[in-house]
Every structure is written in structure tokens, then in C-alpha cells.
Amino acid sequence: MSPPQRSRILKTLIGTGAGNAVEWYDWAIYATFASFIASQLFSKQDTSSAFLATLAIFAVGFVARPLGGFIFGWIGDKVGRKASLTLCVGLASLGSLAIGLTPTYDSIGAGASVMLLIARLIQGLAHGGELPSAQTYLSEMAPPSRRGYWASLIYASGTVGILFGTLLGAVLSTAMPESTMAAYGWRIPFLLGAVFGLVALVMRARMEESELFESGTATHDAVVPGNPTPPHSSLFTDLARHWRQALQVIGLTVGLTVAYYVWGVSTPAYAINVLKIDATEALWAGVAANLVFIVALPLWGRLSDRIGRKPVLLISGIGSALTFFPATWFVQNSAMQLGLAMSAMLVFIAASASIMPAVYSELFPTAVRTIGVAIPYALCVAAFGGTAAYLQAGFSIWFGPGGPTVFGVYTIVLLLIGAATALSLRESRGIDLSTR
Structure with missing residues (x-):
């Protein structure tokens, strides 16, 4: 490999x-x-009302994601993948900076709550555009024979970000008295996020545009002999033409997003509040399980480049469905069992998560690849991923001892929908995206 290729x-x-x-x-x-x-x-x-209002504003971020998916999906397909990626990380950093600098309620009253709401809306817009834009860009830049392997970077890097935030929280809480954390210590991670975002923005500004996008734009704008007007078509028309692929994105995502948010994000909190496992031990069990997840991602990605996307997706969906109840029953009241159960589930979840960016990109043509993924994906994550933790806890309240079983059935049904959707796909391992 030549130095310019390696640098690129x-x-x-x-x-x-x-x-x-x-x-x-x-x-x-x-x-x-x-x-x-x-x-x-x-x-x-x-x-209590203050805490619930804080969580409600967290949910507002999910509500904003579909709009962000539309805006940045449009930018990605009309202006460029690089432009969309750069704007997304810049906007997210602006939201983080705003939260870190928001005056207290004691200083400006309800204005503090309003500023927080606006900041979270900004972050929701950015996050709604980030994943589809990053997935599309990385898939188009990857060699066709290694697209599954490269795609695993999306969830691997994202999980690293989550783990770093969790560990930073643990370090600050340990190093600072609670009064100091309440006064200003909680602002430090948000201000650091703004700095990290500025660095990432500079990195993205130096990236090259996807050659597939550039060549697709050139083809799209070419003048047809005998027709001096470039054949511009409506983005909405192009998107509507691929409604089946949009439904496939939803089918592939519903089970993955619920399973991931439950086993990768919210299960430690559930174990602490419902199963009464020691908080510190439960959080460390979650960290350990997510490290297993990070290791598993590229392995599944490489396997999909060898045996195909469909077998890996089926292993993930069916394996997660079969493991869900045994993993749930295994946890009991032990942090060690919690870590093992999370790890087992996350290994199967990683199979889908690792290659989904490649699978999504392989469904759509270049002209609508970003927005074609962005809108159905964001709607699905907002509707199912955003409610996963709430339903997990809510079913236990509404159905009593049978709540976990009801939630398990709900999740398994969604996972099987994903597996059925995978069966409907054409095998796309190694295809040339320029022919889509």
C-alpha cells in the first residue's frame, strides 16, 4: 500500500x-x-418532578432525531457526505457547550430549563444525522471486499465514546465531593465534549469526499445528448421509489435497537433499581460486557465479508432471541452473572450491529443512500430504542412479576422480525456500490 493510500x-x-x-x-x-x-x-x-423533567428532555432528543435524519440526509445526498459529517459533529459540540455553560435555575429561573431543552434538541438533530451519514460515508470509502469489517467501526467507536463518558463520570464522582459535583463538576464532561467535538470537526474537515458521491453527482448532472437540461429528479421521488428498502431498514432495526439499548445501555441501571445489585459492581459489569462487545464487532464484520451478510444477520437475530430469556434468568442478584449475561447477549447483538451500516448502504443507490437510511432508521430508533428502557421498567410495574416475561416476548418478536427481514434480502457481500 502506497503512503498516500495509507494516509487516506x-x-x-x-x-x-x-x-x-x-x-x-x-x-x-x-x-x-x-x-x-x-x-x-x-x-x-x-x-422528583425536576428529575422526571430532566428525563423528559432526554426523550426530546430522540424525538428530534428523525428531523435531523431528514436534514442531514438531504445534505449528505445533495451537498456531500463530508459536509454532512462535519456539520453533525459541529452541531453536537455546540449543544454540549450550551449545556456546560447554561446558568442555573437559581440564576435565571425557567430560562435554564428552556436553554437545556434547546441544547438537547440541537444534539438530537445532530445525532439523527450522524449515524446515517457516517454509515454511508464509511461504506462508500471501504474496499468492497472489506466493507463489513470497516462498518464495524461505527458501533465500536460509539461504544468507546459511551464507555469513556461512563468512566469519566465514575472518576469525577470519586475525586470530587457531592457538593462540588453538584456545583460545577457535572459541567466538566459537557465542556470536554465541546473540545473533543472541535478536534473531531477539524479531522473531518480534512477528510476526502466519497468518490462514489462525486462520480454519482457528475453522472447525475451530465447533459444528455439532445436534451440540454440536466435530468434533475426530486429527492422525494427518488426516496419514494425505494419504499421497500426503507421498510427493510425498519425491519432490520427494530429488534437490534431494542436489544442493544436494553443489554448494552440500560440493564445495569435495571439491575441496580429492580434486582438491587450493588451500583458500583453493576456498572463495572456493564463496562466489562461492553468491552466484549467492542472485541466481537470486527470479528463478525470480517466473517460477513467471507460468508455473507445474511448468515451473520440470521445468527444474530435468532441467537439473540434464543438467548434472551436464559440470559435474563441467569442474572438473578449477582454482578458477575450480570456481566456474563450481558456479554453473551452482546456477542450476538454485535453480529448485526457490526455489519448493519454496510447492509443499509448496500440497499440504496448513491443518489439517496444517506437519506434513504436516515429517515426510516431515525424513526425506528426514536419509536423503539427511545422507549426500550421505559418499557422494560414499565412492564414490571404494570404486570408485576410477569413484567420481565412480557418485555422479553416483546423483544424476541422484534428480533424475529429482524431475522425474517434478513431472509428477504439479496446477498450483498462485496457488491460494487456504484452499480446500485
Whole structure:
């Protein structure tokens, strides 16, 4: 490999991975420091209402994601993948900076809560555009024979961002008294997120545009002999023409997003609050399981480049469905069992997560590849991923002892929908994306 090629690859991987990690970090630290945000940016007269309002604003970020998917998907397909990626990370960093600098409720009253809401809306817009843009760009830049392997960078880098935010929270909470954390310590991760975002923005500004996008634009704008007007078509028309692929994106995503948010993100909190496992031990079990997840991702990606996307997707969907109840029953009240159960589930979840960016990109032609993924993906994550933790806890309240079983059946049904959708796909391993 020549030095220019090596430099190009490094810029692509580091720029995409660093920006994606920053976005996931920004998204996760809000939940990590929600209790401190509630005490500083909402009225202290009713602490329970303040905390619920903080969580409601967290949910607003999910609501904004479909709009972000549309805006940045349009930018990605009309202006360029690089432009969309750069704007996404810049906007996310602006939201993080705004949260870090928001005055307290005691200083400006309800204005503090409004500023927080606006900042989260900004981050929701950015995150709605980040994943589809990054997935499309990385898939188009990857060699066809290694697209599955390269695609695994998306979830790997994102999980690194989440883990870093979690560990930073643990370090700050240990090093600072609670009064200091409440006063200003909780702001540090958000201000760091703004700095990290600025670095990622510079990295992305130095990346090259996808050759597939540039060649596709040139072809799209070419003048046809006898017709001096370039054949521009409506983006909405192009998108509507691929409604089947949009439904396939939803089918592939519903089970993955719920399973990931449950086993990769919210299960430690569920174990702490419902199963009464020690908080510190449960959090470390979650960290260990996510490290297993990161290791598994590229292995599944490489396997899909050898045996195909469909077998790996089927292994993931069916394996996750079969493992769900045994893993749930295995946890009991032990942090060690929690870590093992999470690891087992995340190994199967990693099979889908690792290659989904490649699979999505292989479904759509270049002209609508970003927005074609962005809109159905964001809607699906908002509707299913955003409610996963709420339903997991809610079913236990509404159905009593049978709640976990009801939630398990719900998740398994969604996972099997994903497996059925995988069966409907044409095998796309190694295809030339320029022919789509």
C-alpha cells in the first residue's frame, strides 16, 4: 500500500471514528449526570418532578432525531457526505457547550430549563444525522471486499465514546465531593465534549469526499445528448421509489435497537433499581460486557465479508432471541452473572450491529443512500430504542412479576422480525456500490 493510500485510509477511519465517538459520548453523559442537571437547571421545590423533567428532555432528543435524519440526509445526498459529517459533529459540540455553560435555575429561573431543552434538541438533530451519514460515508470509502469489517467501526467507536463518558463520570464522582459535583463538576464532561467535538470537526474537515458521491453527482448532472437540461429528479421521488428498502431498514432495526439499548445501555441501571445489585459492581459489569462487545464487532464484520451478510444477520437475530430469556434468568442478584449475561447477549447483538451500516448502504443507490437510511432508521430508533428502557421498567410495574416475561416476548418478536427481514434480502457481500 502506497503512503498516500495509507494516509487516506487513516484520515477516513480516524475522522469517522473520532466524530462518531464524540457524538455517542455527548449523548450518553446526559443520562450519566441527569441527577445533577435536575438539581441545577430545574426548581428544587420538587426534586422528583425536576428529575422526571430532566428525563423528559432526554426523550426530546430522540424525538428530534428523525428531523435531523431528514436534514442531514438531504445534505449528505445533495451537498456531500463530508459536509454532512462535519456539520453533525459541529452541531453536537455546540449543544454540549450550551449545556456546560447554561446558568442555573437559581440564576435565571425557567430560562435554564428552556436553554437545556434547546441544547438537547440541537444534539438530537445532530445525532439523527450522524449515524446515517457516517454509515454511508464509511461504506462508500471501504474496499468492497472489506466493507463489513470497516462498518464495524461505527458501533465500536460509539461504544468507546459511551464507555469513556461512563468512566469519566465514575472518576469525577470519586475525586470530587457531592457538593462540588453538584456545583460545577457535572459541567466538566459537557465542556470536554465541546473540545473533543472541535478536534473531531477539524479531522473531518480534512477528510476526502466519497468518490462514489462525486462520480454519482457528475453522472447525475451530465447533459444528455439532445436534451440540454440536466435530468434533475426530486429527492422525494427518488426516496419514494425505494419504499421497500426503507421498510427493510425498519425491519432490520427494530429488534437490534431494542436489544442493544436494553443489554448494552440500560440493564445495569435495571439491575441496580429492580434486582438491587450493588451500583458500583453493576456498572463495572456493564463496562466489562461492553468491552466484549467492542472485541466481537470486527470479528463478525470480517466473517460477513467471507460468508455473507445474511448468515451473520440470521445468527444474530435468532441467537439473540434464543438467548434472551436464559440470559435474563441467569442474572438473578449477582454482578458477575450480570456481566456474563450481558456479554453473551452482546456477542450476538454485535453480529448485526457490526455489519448493519454496510447492509443499509448496500440497499440504496448513491443518489439517496444517506437519506434513504436516515429517515426510516431515525424513526425506528426514536419509536423503539427511545422507549426500550421505559418499557422494560414499565412492564414490571404494570404486570408485576410477569413484567420481565412480557418485555422479553416483546423483544424476541422484534428480533424475529429482524431475522425474517434478513431472509428477504439479496446477498450483498462485496457488491460494487456504484452499480446500485
